[in-house]
Amino acid sequence: MTAVRETPARALRALGLLDRVNVAAGYAVGALLGLATISVTYQILIRFVLDHFGVNIAAPWTEEVARYALIWVVFVGAGVVCRYSGLIAVDIVPHALPSPYGRYVKIAAILVTIAFFGVLAWMGVEFAATGSIETSPVMRIPMTVVYLAVPVGSALAVVNLSALLLEGLFGGRDIVETGSEASE
Secondary structure, three states, rough: HHHHHHHHHHHHHHHHHHHHHHHHHHHHHHHHHHHHHHHHHHHHHHHHHHHHHHOEEEEEEHHHHHHHHHHHHHHHHHHHHHHHOOOOOOOOHHOOHHHHHHHHHHHHHHHHHHHHHHHHHHHHHHHHHHHHHHHOOOOEEEEHHHOOOOHHHHHHHHHHEEEEEHHHHHHHOOOOOOHHHHOO
């Protein structure tokens, strides 16, 4: 009887830890987005404003910083929004079907998405391993640092989608409603 009571408590602790990881990842995404914005703004100032006054300065690193930061933003951000069923989706079918059938369609969609991100994570690890012999053209950072965004974000998506699915199956969460609809 004790083991049965401990399982939900452990699951809640695990979900709490996952939510804290998602909050930290969300802050990291925000910081990287800020870094990309600052980098692009700096490039605009150098290229157009200073050039207008006859000052010719080159800052090729800004383009790499912005590009690589945005790659991490996309993959980690996608992983985070999976926790709240926030990926872009066509939700008309689950909503149009009667309740149990709509739920089955949503569960199937989540399982397919988990499989997709699982394959993407696996392929991303292999791709990142091949990037260890490459460096970025301007900043000379190992491309593994950039390529790791794929498996890291995909693994986060798999964990978050699995948590969403388990909450829908065993935790009483309505998984047919997306995160934005459920909060209204």
